[in-house]
Amino acid sequence: MSRFRQDLFTGTDIVKMIVVVSFSAISLMLTAVAPDYNAYPVSPLIYCIPILFAALWFPRRRLLVTTLLVAGFVLIRTYLSVLGFTIDPVMTGLHTMLFFWVFGATMLFSQNSHLTLSRCRQIVEDTRDAKFLCDPKTLQLLCASRRCADILGYAPQELVGIPADEFWADEADRARFVEEMRREGYIGNMEVSICAHNGDARMVLLSCRALVPENLFECTVVDTGRLQGENAELLQSNGRLMELIQQSNDIFFMQDDSGRILH
Structure with missing residues (x-):
């Protein structure tokens, strides 16, 4: 479970999904029991909550969530009508239009540049990778993770706007x-090759993708120079160990974590 959360979703994402699914289930159940509790006026309004949350938290799945909720609402109302309950088709149609109106309004609101940047900034700043977001036109950095800032020799806040x-x-x-x-x-x-804050040139591997809906570039940096330095230190340490083994009269052997004898 921890590996699933680390590779695909954060703990916050899982909580958000639980909230959306819970409100969706409550909405459908209230629609099903509305005739028994005279809850016709209230039950359709509950649908707006999962639609709103899905549009803000999961923008790529908002249309799917809205469509499933609307389909469930219409099917349940149709089934109740078949069972003999009095269902106003006009109100059913108006409620369906209301759901899509809420979806459209929330979609426009969620595409606001400040809201989008705030959502993406939280994702980048919480990651363990060296990532940064930049404007596609000006290439100005909008936010950066701490690890990325360390590679460049800055504090994360100092990189904003550069x-x-x-x-x-x-x-x-x-x-x-x-x-x-x-x-x-x-x-x-x-x-x-990039220039750090102190003027040093560093070789890095740069990967970048365009976030089209958000109108941003998301880039990841891997400091290959640091990896080469760590590899050189490892080789040097290994060489010193081999020299010690050759000079000693004792019996030496070294194993890795799997039990294989290395020297």
């Missing part, structure tokens, strides 16, 4: 980045 142009050590890399993003909308592990 154009990505300032970090390119080679203008050819920048031109290639812009061209690939314009043509494909995606870059995978492009090796580029």
Whole structure:
């Protein structure tokens, strides 16, 4: 379960899904029992809650959630009518239009640039990867994770508003980045050289994708220079160990976690 949450959803996402599913179930159940409790005026209004939450929290699934809720509402009302309960078809149609109106209004509201950036900023800042968001036109950084800021030698708040142009050590890399993003909308592990805050040039692997609905670029950075340094330290440590083994008269052996003998 922990691996599922780490790879696909955060704990917050799972709680949000539970909330949407719970309100959806309550809405459908209230519609089914409305004739017994005279809850016709109230039950349709409950549908607005999961529609609203789905549009704000899961924008890519908002139409699916709304369609399923509307279909469930219409099917239940139709079934009640077949059973002999008095169902006003005009009110059923008006309620259906109300659901789609709420969906449309919430969709327009959720596409507000400030709200979108706030939602994406929370995702980037909470990640363990080195990520940043930038404006597709100006390439200005809008937010960055702590790990990304550490690679560049800044605090996360200091990176906001800085154009990505300032970090390119080679203008050819920048031109290639812009061209690939314009043509494909995606870059995978492009090796580029960037300038850190102290002026040092670092080799990194840059991956980037265009978030079309949000009108943002989401980029991930892997510091290959740091990985090479760690690998060099590992080789140096391994060499010292081999030298110690060769000079000693004792019996030495080294095992890895799986029990294999390495030396």
